[in-house]
Ligand SMILES: O=C(O)C1=C[C@@H](OP(=O)(O)O)[C@@H](O)[C@H](O)C1
């Protein structure tokens with residue numbers, strides 16, 4: 001019996017928030033067990049370019065971040081790579097500084113919407129110009145921000161509101177900000193919690209908005225939890241294989257909404273225990289379907305459920321996930337296309353998908369450079385060996401470069417889903 005404790009790397013969302021807040025803070029913050037992956041390495045390089053000094057402990061056990069204690073001083077070019085968190089958190093921070101900032105990202109990030117963030121920044125006095133649609137690349141001529149009161153359309157992403165909130169204490173008058181039609185709410189709670197840890201004074205208001213007082217951030221230590229979205233693949237793998245997987249460090253105190261994915265697995269018949277120190281999922285080997293679930297607040301995990309849904313005993317409908325079309329890929333379309341290629345019947349709506357059970361036929365999964373499509377379908381590949389291969393197994397590096405190795409370590413029958421032709425290219 002393989003050792004059932006999964007080694008899940010740190011949370012991307014916690015690592016990148018802590019990097020930003022530590023950069024804005026006075027003093028040296030220690031980030032313990034940060035995630036080391038494409039998104040966080042890019043974010044780290046970006047804050048170093050904005051003046052933070054970051055030193056790694058042995059084996060990246062921690063990162064020490066010496067902050068600048070204020071908004072950044074330009075000129076600086078900020079490369080956001082593929083990271084939505086960088087593209088949405090760094091512009092408001094840059095706008096609180098002084099000088100010229102050019103923010104840009106990969107072709108994949110450039111097509112992701114930024115317009116609502118730019119609109120809100122302009123309304124609180126930022127001088128900024130952007131590419132078509134208000135998207136990246138973005139040039140900011142920063143001269144500090146007064147702040148005041150603003151609403152940001154948050155129906156496409158919560159990241160605009162998180163970015164504005166984290167920059168708010170550095171604004172001369174602070175900020176009263178409301179996220180209109182907010183999706184992904186748990187990420188806002190994570191933002192507020194980390195801001196408080198770095199000494200900000202931020203309060204919820206009765207009208208659903210937030211008030212951040214002007215002030216400064218103070219360095220602190222942050223222990224980064226394992227990434228709950230990443231853990232979802234291992235929990236789902238437990239559910240479909242009948243094995244047990246424990247993730248230490250994901251507990252009832254978690255700041256990550258995506259841990260609620262285990263409640264969905266519970267609904268599908270797995271045994272779930274979220275404890276004070278760890279979370280364990282034990283599968284029955286069978287998946288119960290016949291339910292509809294709203295995954296709008298935990299949409300990074302909807303593909304994990306969608307990919308294993310064909311193995312259930314009845315259809316599963318996932319709704320509330322329209323904004324998942326605006327991520328690394330159009331994730332509803334990607335799930336439908338790949339399940340269809342596997343011979344699975346689906347029904348697609350603007351913000352929902354229904355997946356019917358049925359036999360699978362061999363297919364090559366088109367990952368669309370989306371780490372979560374690759375990881376979700378790898379779980380299906382584990383449950384039904386030999387059926388599918390991935391066209392881009394390495395794209396998992398956005399959040400978990402060691403994903404396939406960890407799957408192989410925990411599940412002896414896991415075969416890295418690479419076609420024979422790709423093996424010769426040493427794909428992994
Ligand atoms: O704030 C964050 O760290 C994140 C918010 C979510 O995005 P949306 O708010 O765009 O749904 C999530 O999908 C992303 O992976 C990380």
Ligand SMILES: C=C(OP(=O)(O)O)C(=O)O
Pocket residue numbers: 082083084085300327328372399
């Ligand atoms: C949507 C995601 O990433 P981001 O928006 O941070 O690029 C994700 O990791 O699934």
